[in-house]
Amino acid sequence: xxxxxxxxxxxxxxxxxxxxxxxxxxxxxxxxxxxxxxxxxxxxxxxxxxxxxxxxxxxxxxxxxxxxxxxxxxxxxxxxxxxxxxxxxxxxxxxxxxxxxxxxxxxxxxxxxxxxxxxxxxxxxxxxxxxxxxxxxxxxxxxxxxxxxxxxxxxxxxxxxxxxxxxxxxxxxxxxxxxxxxxxxxxxxxxxxxxxxxxxxxxxxxxxxxxxxxxxxxxxxxxxxx
Numbered sequence: 001x002x003x004x005x006x007x008x009x010x011x012x013x014x015x016x017x018x019x020x021x022x023x024x025x026x027x028x029x030x031x032x033x034x035x036x037x038x039x040x041x042x043x044x045x046x047x048x049x050x051x052x053x054x055x056x057x058x059x060x061x062x063x064x065x066x067x068x069x070x071x072x073x074x075x076x077x078x079x080x081x082x083x084x085x086x087x088x089x090x091x092x093x094x095x096x097x098x099x100x101x102x103x104x105x106x107x108x109x110x111x112x113x114x115x116x117x118x119x120x121x122x123x124x125x126x127x128x129x130x131x132x133x134x135x136x137x138x139x140x141x142x143x144x145x146x147x148x149x150x151x152x153x154x155x156x157x158x159x160x161x162x163x164x165x166x167x168x169x170x171x172x173x174x175x176x177x178x179x180x181x182x183x184x185x186x187x188x189x190x191x192x193x194x195x196x197x198x199x200x201x202x203x204x205x206x207x208x209x210x211x212x213x214x215x216x217x218x219x220x221x222x223x224x225x226x
Contacts, residue, residue: 013038013099015106022133023199025192027172030097033085038099045185047171047178048194049139052224054158055182061226063148064155064216069118069125071156071219073210077108080115080127084141096141104140107131114205116157118149126150128157134199136168137161152216154181159214159222166203168194 013021013028021027021040028038056064081104085096107113108129114137117127126149128142137157144150161169171178174185186194208214214222 013103015103015110015112018103018107018131019112019133022131022136022138023195025188025195027138028100028103029095030100031095032093033097035097036099038097041172042188043173044188045174046188046191047174047183048186048191049158049169049171049178049181049183051158051162051166051169053182054223055180056155056220056223056226057180058226060148060151060155061220064152064220067216069120069146069149069152071152071213071216072117072119073156073160073213074108074114075117075119075210076124077105077113077115077129079124080117080129080143081105081141083124083127083143083145084129086143088143104129104131111205116153116160118144118146118153120146127153130157132166132203132205135166135201135203136170136195136198137166137203138170139172155223156214156219159219160205160208161203162222162224164204164207165201166198167201168198170195 026040026042029041030038081101085094104113113131115127115129118125125146126144130137130139142150171183174183
């Protein structure tokens, strides 16, 4: 994957600077969890999940409708980002360092960062977090501890974004995992146009409140026809 990267000292980044960076089409990463510094990234090809062409397989639709997990929104940000930062067999090192946790935690507290969480028997078994700005949602990371938990969280995210009038779901990079949902690679110039239009028309994350969670059937019904 090709991307521009600009090193920056972490203390110089504030929540306000972070929001301006996302509005400009760049996002932060760290080399490792122990690296105190960050760098800005601007991919040549941006992974975007089209909200009007999200692909949901028949099998996953059945899983979502079955409500195997209790899906919560904005319930436990700290637990979600900690789980996202855990080493995995396919990714022994994480780009989520302490400074990213601090900044995104601050943005969570003021309503710009959100989580979608899958719980079972009182345990967090999957989920994701991302940043909302205008009508754009920037997916940051996801994890699962049970089969399909992160996929169910993604389906609920897309449903909420569609109900809330969002127009852009930025996945940062295309991956084999995300390709199954219809993720497209968008050239940098075209992405900037999508971002500009999304920022001009704010979405409403709270249109379906956290105290009134979507059922699996409601989430599937909110997706584009298959």
